[in-house]
Amino acid sequence: MENYHFKLNNYQKQKPFSSFLSGVSGLKGIPLWAFYVNRGQLISSFGIRNKDGAIMEFFPANAAYHYVSRIGFRTFIKIDNKVYECFKEQGEYQTLDVYQDRVSITQNLEEEKISIKITYFTLPNERMAALVRKVEIINHSNDERQIEIVDGLAQILPTGVDYGGYKAISNLLQSWMQTKNKEEYVFYTLRGSTGDEAEVSEISEGNFVHSRSSIKPTYIYDYKALFLEDTSLEIPYAFINGDILEQKQTHVNQVPAAMVHYAFKLNKEFKFVSMFGYSETEDKLDEFVKKTNLNYFLNKESENKQIHDEITSTIKMKTNFPIYDAYLKQCYLDNVLRGGYPIQIEAKDKDATYYIYSRKHGDLERDYNFFNLEPAYYSQGNGNFRDVLQNRRNDLVFFPKIKAFNVLMFTSFIQDDGYNPLSIEGIEFIYEGDINNLDTELIKFIQNPFTPGKLLMVIEDLKLDESLFKTILAQSKVIYKASFGEGYWEDHFTYLLDLIEGFESIYPDFVEDLLFNQKVSIYQSNAYVVPRNQKYVMTHKKTIRQFGSVKHLDEMDHWLKENKKIIEIPVISKLLTLVLNKYAHLDPKGIGLSYEGNKPGWNDACNGIPGLFGSGVSETFELLKLVSYLRKNIEKYGDYELDILSDTKEFINKLNLINEQDDFRHWDQRMNALEAYRKNRLTRNTNISKVNSKEIFEITSKIETVLEKAVHKAKALSDIIPTYLTYEATSYDEIVDDNNQQVIGDYGLPLVNVHSFEMRALPSFLEGPARYLKNLAKPEEAKSIYDNVKQSGLYDKKHKFYQTSVSLEEESFEIGRLKAFTPGWLERESNFLHMTYKYLLGLLKSGLYDTFYEEIKTNYTCFMDPEVYGRSPIENSSFIVTSSNPDPKKHGQGFVSRLSGSTAEMLSMFSYMFYGKNLFKYLNGQLIFELNPKLNKEFFIDHKIETTLFKDIKLTYHNELLVNTYDEDAYIEKIVLTTKDQVIKFDQSFIEEKWAKDIRKKNVLKIDVYYNKEENK
Template sequence: MYKLLEDGRFKIEDFQAASPFASFLPGISGTDGIPLWAFYVNRGQGMASFGVENKDNAMLEFLPANKAYQYVGTQGFRTFLKGTRSEERFQYEPFNEESDVIQDEMIISDNHLELKHTHKHLGIEMTVVYYTLPHQAIPGLVREVTFKNLRDEPISIEGVDGLASMFPAHVDDAGYKSISNTFKSWFDASVEQDQFAYYFLRGSTADDAKVDQNDEGNFYVSLMQTENKEEFMTPVFDRDVIFGNDLTLLTPKAFYGQDALDTTKQIGTNKVSAAFTPFDIDLKGHGAMTLTSVFGQTTDREKAADFIQQHITAKKLSEYKTSAMELAKAFTSRVETKTANKAFDEYVKQNYLDNGIRGGFPVVFENDQAKQVFYLYSRKHGDLERDYNFFSISPEYYSQGNGNYRDMNQNRRLDTFFEPKVADRNLRQFMSLIQLDGYNPLSIKTVKYTLEDDSFDFTGFGFSKEQADNWLEKSKDGYTPGSLKKFVEEEDITLTESFEAFLTDVLSASKEALEADHGEGFWSDHWTYNLDLIDSYLAIYPDKADDAYFGGGYRFFNSPASVRPLSEKLKQGKLGWRQYDAVHEDEEKMAAHKKGEHMWIETDTDGKPVETSLFSKLILLAANKVSTLAPFGLGVEMEGGKPGWNDAMNGLPGMFGAGTSELFELKRLVDRLSDVDNKQRIALPVEASEFLLHLRDVLRDIDTLDLDAWKALTEVRESYRASIAGKNSFKLVTCTEDMAAEVISLFKEVMEKAVDNVEGLDTEIIPTYIYFEATVKEGEITEMQPHPVTPFLEGVVKKMKISGDTTEARELYGKVKASDLYDKKLGMYKTSASINDEPIELGRAKFFTPGWLENESVFLHMAYKYLLELVKVGLYDEFYEEIKTGLVVFNDPKVYGRSILENSSFIASSANPDESLHGKGFVARLSGSTVEFLNMWVEMFIGKAPFTMEDALTFKLEPVLPADFFSDRKITFTLFSEIEVTYINDTSKATYGEDRVKPNAYTVELKSGETETFDANGVTGEWAEKIRNKEVKAITVALD
């Protein structure tokens, strides 16, 4: 039923009988194209919903996965056929009937979805290919349908093909779902020029005083191509013409019951329309006919007509089909890998694609003056299974989307490995969003740019003076690359150079205007992912470590929200004392943010954003987190109203919950600060500097982390927060190197105590979560009783991150495998052991079925984090044994229930009461697991840090590859998105273990053709820089 094809596509035979799943086309249309989102399922004819930007602009209504499975066969794409074969009459609906003579299959590729239907008795083959329009000024979905006669004798076919439910543009999703019967009163449709149908709302639907007429609409056009001609077909938008009085849309009564369709009296008002094309063909023996339909959106009918005349031809549609696939391959080729395992190689590419469409793909615009890094396609994950998220894909050139801090931060972790020119851009962005209190905003908006001043000479690039003035006025509040391109097109400006070169020049004279929103609450884990960004940067730029830590340019996000003091959060609950209503929102600051004011804390002298060094920010971050140590040092408090990585533990913050994961990450941060050779003063706002001094005094007096110590830390933290509350402007002061060194030393001491206390708990496996039972007398907490929660995998992962050696890590690995965290049936690691005996207040995870979502399922992101730590800590044999069942690419697709090239958010574990679900993946693709796997790929093929500073910059590879990965004694992979690296292994041994082989010689070939050979010590000096600068074409590495 499931098969990986030689060309990397994945085929599912009899797909409608297979386990149901939902997925999507990637929504990439090129820098010069407008994207469209498209979600599909393995039911009906696949495509379940598609549209522009978000759910409020669907062409085919957005439905959550459970409803999409149910309705795609009626509301989605349909084909009805009737005709004659050798005097035998037939009528039926392909993809909607089961028979021994019918065979259906689905083929999934990077940017296409293909369906194939074969009716062996009638000798009819029907193929359907979906893809989104590439490189076009309008968003569109293309559906290419080919009917083929499989026999020698001719066949006559009369049919209709199309969409049973087609929306006008901009139908409010929630509104329609609530009052769809009323909403259809605005709906209208018409046939234009006998060529295309146009679907529109006659006016605004909001109950406002301001009422507008609406011209924007969706269009539908079909082109029929036979052996010797191509022609536009007149569409049918009134589905009554097809279905008659069958409102269930199950049977096309009018089409089956009449000799000819009556299309002369179509009604397009006050109803949901359709988008069908009728056809009548005689196919000779082995003849074929192709019907290609395009569903698009334009601002008016005239633009739709112009687009159709210029772009809808058989030749151009064929080019678009090829181009759509090439768009995806342009990204996946960046991690081209060739091992002895074809499935693994394809899995690498799919992970890179999916990682990029969540975190974005970096594009570098650079000239002699400046460099800007822009992210294409990034978006907040949202699809048929993630129906809770309101995704947004900007409908403009150089498309980008919104996202969450944690998601984007994690998915961009390795970008310096794929594009070294990204350098410290992400580190600066995400660390600048860290606030004075150590928290950060939740939502990151699309990036805009503002010109440094009005002196940029647009007239020198082809603008008239009037056009230049208009653009400066239009862009004064910020512009995007897409809005600039749109302006150039709308004004019909003939540039003096390519648009990309022009954009580079404009961006070099601009500054990035990063925008973010507080969103809701403060998660306890968000800050931790910045440590990985530091690791990735220094792995490529070890020679710039001093500048990274002590160079300037790091800001502080000025949040309109803050954490309330404990006294304001403390509440008497039914089951004891709790802390609720953790966050206070400053209305004055909220209003300022809406106007784009005071986004960053400012200096008290000139009102410009305060800027300091990374090292200064890291010390303040560590201070904030040390001051939020839980009682007895048993974790870092979830005092901001939100938990850590596991959102479904949403009740823990109210239970005085704490996380050891963040504790171990805090130790990692403090150890890093301790390792840095601090040669410069730190610069912080005066209130932050005083906070450090007061915290230092508290830490000096702490011998044991008892309740008094916790109260002292709480007091100094809350005093600091009170001193910065409501302020926008601050005075910057410096602290001496000696003071910083002492503070870091005290941090290190207290962290050792805290970790020792956690490790001293009477638990077999280190707990991830601990909550506290508070005793309160006269409004003051007098006792805190800790309660470790059943083991979760996250704490183990973080503990392994700071493991001192492989012996300690191997012992921990053995304990975990022997515990209930390991699913013996699946050979995978669950998010947690059973939480059945835990209090219901932990969070919504308690109410999920065991083995489902965050309740004891295999959450792939965390399971992959664990596998990654195995290889990072040096447990290579264990790692390669675990990935045989732990990576979905090596799973049985019959069990996994979808393409083994695509990750899921979670896999139902054997704890689930429904055995039929065990091992099946749910919630497609856009998961943090993609970057965890790519990190494994880096560890396996490259090593932790390909560049080091010895006597000079040195490039050295440290692969960790098993013998059976080599094909014909070699492995090839792509470094930095374009350098082909080949390992030659004449001994056919693994590159790890006692009898390992390792790099013995490097042959480096420049793009100019020049070559140079280096010994086992690596590539040094200017040649190492040439590799980092991507001046190199290929590297051949001899293993011995």
């Protein structure tokens, strides 16, 4: 199903859904965001950069469904003097087609034997950000018809109208609006800046409409020229009356339209293409339109498809399930939109991996997120730490040249307190080369940090040789960019080991170098977690809670420096720093990691749990796996003397002095050590000490023992491993000053010291079992966990899929906003696809292979009924409504489109299924390549499966006997490598040294793997 696309008949009468065009415009293009709904003519909003750059007003999904048919794209067609509006809701014979690169709608006017098709795509590889709209009118009769058509946007916003301002004072803002009607386009702008400031600036940029066909259009920019005084924009009176071209158009003081009028005789087919976009200046637009014609746009449509095909060709699949093959491609594309698409750039200190096409997830249903697409060549966007990290964790199986880049970047972002900034803002470059003989304006530009795309645009503007682009980057240093954001989530660190293990799977021979020789800087946020005596408070209800946990500092340099030089420590020292901080705030019962940083873990909607002294058991599982990894590698690689912050060395010494005792005293002493360490770190002390391998081994072994006991205690709490624990203070005293007066904290409530807690586990969530299965479960206990989960309220028996939690009906609203959500909606008791897929990955990694393959039949969206799912089955949703929701019409329907962490889990499952856990091993100084796929026989077509390795190596599994490759009696009988010069046969299941390295370097074109059964040996 190489060219699969989703077709929806009578789309306006189906379940409503929202989605978007990818916003991918090529290396030398300006991205444009464009959202659509299956109502009206689809596009409900589009623009550049963010919501402040809207060309068509942004509405959240619930409003977009209403407004798209009125202020969006409209088409009025007059056929032999009879007027129709196309794509009205009540119209028949309407079809929606969704492709990875474009979207189109078709309506058949059966009575007239005429059809009209609209196709949308974004303009690729141009200095213009634009939405392209291709209109095709087809005559299915043999008669010539007289046609008039008015087509385009009923309302367009000029450049310079910000999102919040337009929502608040749209009537006033009309006073600045003006329209310039040029011969080849219409330009929409404001006459000046709208702020109430002393400095007023002119605006040269603008939005525009430009149209091409075999004949010239007439532009309609005044809505009254079409609708007269019908402010509802319902009836095109002037068009009906036949005097539309006689109307005098107004170009000021109103929200303009962006429409075109064509009149022609229709024999077989008539096409025109309109583009709606943004230009930096009128002069640049004048130059641009000189090269456009109808063929130009048709070629751009093909070019746009090629760009998307190139991205999705990263995964090539041929299994027995074509819909699954198409699904993986779509998952990869959507994974790129969150994590980015890697390209290599030669920089001064090292080759840099630069990620293009990414952005923070934000769309019609995620209206709470302020997304940002850099309006530049080589566009990169912002994203949340855990989102970007997760969506990049599989990149090495596609692009091995990335090597340790992501490990080093994300490890750099770990602070000395074990937390990390929320917002990852890509990378920039700072020029460190010779400025002699460079253009003066270029020198001004490169004196500050820059992105590659903006550099190339400056070179282009200055009409300099494009070779300067690579020359300057090769003499520039990489800068990682991030910002604190809004809090410290406890789960963010848990994804770092996945990245490291991904590196080890491809480069096991470089693990020692990565951990012990590679160095990383230390990020500093301008916020810190306060000690207990500043955040344990008594509420007005006399309950004891943890509020106001994070305090802000003045702005500071984001990297720890001494004498302006960034301090760096080995990767393993940074990971140890992380482990120490996390271990130290293990909760009062020594089971979960405390949510002491004002935010919870993975489930954002549990935002109240930190206030309840809550902790996460899932994070304990992840911390145990990380500390075990450090301990094993310290043991494996022998003696090292490693740099570490002196304060961290002192922290180790204090933790070593704490002996095991009752849980509360152990917790109190750990927290005392942690709070003393944090207090010291506020001085930004840059002193460095040495820590040797023996010391690291001792502290990690001690922590590992404590965490193993924590896991044992967690498992004893319930048949289903708990995810969240909360604590109620049972003994405390108020903090008083020297005058015996209550001390009021920064949160505005009296402060207390707590002397004892009572623990309670929240009802079962899916996350705890999912994380345990992925990290720690042995096959024999995995089956028991699976059975317990499936027999519980975590399983929706009606739809045969999983949900985030059992019923929370008896819980207090204090646990967070998920309690206020309706059951089966958002994070509350819904099938939150990211977590469901984490659970499926856990089944796979724990060795329950047959169970995994049975479960994906009802849990992968690609195998769901589109009529129930309510959208393309190859597009993920954030959540699917479960049968616990009171609205049965929504059961099984997916909401919040595509940009979900489920794509990362899907790619992890793909990698484990088709390659196995580790592609390479390093044994006795030898590199070994060994495939160990976990493929079910039902996935084979014509006794084989075709896929790719490292994007370009064709990998084929041959399975004449149709065995499950994970069966005990299945084995690899031979492997055949094909290079450009020779074919090499190996009668074994692995490949050693020279050829293993050639595979990793992609010097091999094809790998054929042949399976057999033990009985045939």
